[in-house]
Amino acid sequence: MxxxxxxxxxxxxxxxxxxxxxxxxxxxxxxxxxxxxxxxxxxxxxxxxxxxxxxxxxxxxxxxxxxxxxxxxxxxxxxxxPLLPASPGDRAFVRGIALQLACEIHPLNNLRVLKYLKRTVGAGDDARNAWYAHWISSGFTALDAHLAASRRSGAFCFGDAPTLADTCLIPQVFNADRFNVDTSGFPTIRRIYDHAMQLPAFAQAAPGAQPDAE
Amino acid sequence: MxxxxxxxxxxxxxxxxxxxxxxxxxxxxxxxxxxxxxxxxxxxxxxxxxxxxxxxxxxxxxxxxxxxxxxxxxxxxxxxxPLLPASPGDRAFVRGIALQLACEIHPLNNLRVLKYLKRTVGAGDDARNAWYAHWISSGFTALDAHLAASRRSGAFCFGDAPTLADTCLIPQVFNADRFNVDTSGFPTIRRIYDHAMQLPAFAQAAPGAQPDAE
Missing domain, CATH: 3.40.30.10 (Glutaredoxin)
Incomplete structure (x- = not known):
């Protein structure tokens, strides 16, 4: 591959x-x-x-x-x-979290969007930083409440083993930290992040561990 | 349900x-x-x-x-x-198209994003309309080339029956038309749209056919 x-x-x-x-x-x-x-x-x-x-x-x-x-x-x-659970309801829960991150937060803070905001809309550094933080904060507010309220979540987004949902969550938290977005108000998300980053599968996939890291 | x-x-x-x-x-x-x-x-x-x-x-x-x-x-x-084909490679093709629409185009043109652009970034009507058209045009340019080049596409995005990919494509084309985005340069997308809208399953799901339509 x-x-x-x-x-x-x-x-x-x-x-x-x-x-x-x-x-x-x-x-x-x-x-x-x-x-x-x-x-x-x-x-x-x-x-x-x-x-x-x-x-x-x-x-x-x-x-x-x-x-x-x-x-x-x-x-x-x-x-x-398996990166998805067995029952359709559980699978939809996991996919729902992955898609919330992949559709409601991440696309808005993509490199090409930030470029367009700067070059075409004329948004300055402060406006772009506020934009970046806004979509993470609003998305994490919803997600943290969702995880905290669900009987399905555990050490990871779903239960105690990593799923598709965690593959999306961990990079998003890392990005928030990189751009100094305050995530102290999202304790469930932070707990899952800290737990996942103890695992080599997550840590060795991080930006700093890649062959093209700068 | x-x-x-x-x-x-x-x-x-x-x-x-x-x-x-x-x-x-x-x-x-x-x-x-x-x-x-x-x-x-x-x-x-x-x-x-x-x-x-x-x-x-x-x-x-x-x-x-x-x-x-x-x-x-x-x-x-x-x-x-079935809304997904049988083989993993074909399923990934269908999901890839659905996700391109759901992650690369649609989130940028959501109501809440347009609101934020207006109220917080201070983008005027022209800038917001250009933003809207930009993400559809760039996404459709890629998607039309992808569909035209693939041996997998047919009357629909995949073969001759509707899949998950078409459930995402058709509403996106409708939105482009509603906001007067020029889609004449995307012949494969237009052909699939015109074909799908002949089917009651698509047409009866359209905005104008809903109980809350205005």
Whole structure:
């Protein structure tokens, strides 16, 4: 398997966690999102990923885009350990958390969105930092309440073993810390983050542990 | 089953399409996103959906959030007709398209984002309309090329029957038209849209056909 990745991409980090949890070896192909105007915009990379985003996974003739689709694929092709629970209701709970992070928070704080805000909307540094913090804070407010209220959550988002939901949560908390967003008001999220980062599968997938880390 | 919905919400429309394709009867509970500052912010609704977004599906004691998680749940609990293909590679293709729409385009043009751009960033009407069109155009450019290049696509995004991918694509095209975004440069997307809207499952899920339509 070949993973096109960028060390700081949280979408790529999600997939790296899943690969590590399942102990699947892979070749990491770094795609530098900033160098030379962005290597993701090259014709070569776009032929694999028309949207010019990371990650892309190439496995057995399949060229796969979108981190959550890739993780579901890995879970279907390498079921152990499972990243989704067994019952449909539990699976929807886990997917719901993953999608809340992947749809309601992360897309708004993507590199290309911050660039557009700066160059086209003309938002200054303070406005962009406030934007970044706003979407994390509002999303985490909802998610922390959701996790705290659910009988399904435990040491991780669902029960006591990591799932798809945690592959999305941990990179998002790391990003919040990196941009100095105050997350002290989200104790359940912080507890899960601290617990997950004790596991090599999460820590070794972190930006600083990647071959292309700067 | 009870679906908390808003006629213009494209996330709710995705689920309405899935329910119709599977011929599942449901009670529609309208949540007006604009009236009285937004009915989604009421304590009652937030107890079902901490994120204060539609849709929410209540089924058999399960309270489910996030449209794609809900559709996967419906596909697992009511497998016929399937909304995902059989092989892992094909499933990842379908999920990848659904997620590209749900993560790269739709979140940026959500009501709450447009509100924040206006009230907090101070973006005027022209800047907000340009923002709206930009994310649709850039996303559709990638998606149209992806669909046109793939041996997997047919009358629909995958083959000749509707899948999860189409439940996401059709509402997004409708929104583009509603905001006068030029989509003439995306012939494969337009062809799939025109084809899908011939089917009652899609047309009867459209905003204008909802009990709360204005």
């Amino acid at each position: 070949k993973l096109y990745s960028y060390f700081r991409s949280s979408a790529a980090w999600r997939v790296r966690i899943a690969l590590n949890l399942k102990k699947l070896p892979y070749d990491c192909v770094p795609v530098h999102l900033l160098r030379d105007g962005g290597e993701q915009f090259s014709d070569t990379y776009r032929s694999l990923n028309h949207d010019a985003v990371v990650p892309t996974l190439v496995d057995d003739g399949n060229v796969l885009q979108q981190s959550l689709a890739i993780i579901e694929y890995l879970d279907e092709t390498h079921p152990q350990p | 009870k679906l908390y919905s808003y006629f213009r919400s494209s996330a709710a429309w995705r689920v309405r399409i899935a329910l119709n394709l599977k011929k599942l009867p449901y009670d529609c509970v309208p949540v007006h996103l604009l009236r009285d500052g937004g009915e989604q912010f009421s304590d009652t609704y937030r107890s079902l959906n901490h994120d204060a977004v539609v849709p929410t599906l209540v089924d058999d004691g399960n309270v489910l959030q996030q449209s794609l998680a809900i559709i996967e749940y419906l596909d697992e609990t009511h497998p016929q007709p």
